[in-house]
Amino acid sequence: MRLLADHCDLYNAALEERRQAWRMRRVSISYGMQSAQLKEIRRADPDGQGRHSFTAQQQSLRRLDAVFSAFCERARAGEKTVICPVHGQMDADVNGARNIYARAGLGSGQAADAA
Secondary structure, three states, X not given: OHHHHHHHHHHHHHHHHHHHHHHHHOOOOOHHHHHHHHHHHHHHOOOXXXXXXXXXXXXXXXXXXXXXXXXXXXXXXXXXXXXXXXXXXXXXXXXXXXXXHHHHOOOOOOHHHHO
């Protein structure tokens, strides 16, 4: 059960980072940028995120990238009702994001600092 919760926390943290980067700075965050942060996140949280498969965590980030890209494409196409299939109106719970980024000590512009 903890595995699923930790993957949800990672997914939500990555989603929140993307949302905040766009809202605050109009900057897009890519899968590659988020995947590169995994090593530090895992090092900072060995009993949480660090105990799970790196490959599985990358897959969670790839899944987010696919969903987020599709969401953005629909928005660019001018759909009137653009709803994220994962989080409704893009209102994700950021508690997981705060915890993950705080433990990793990631700096400004990250979800923990923006929330």
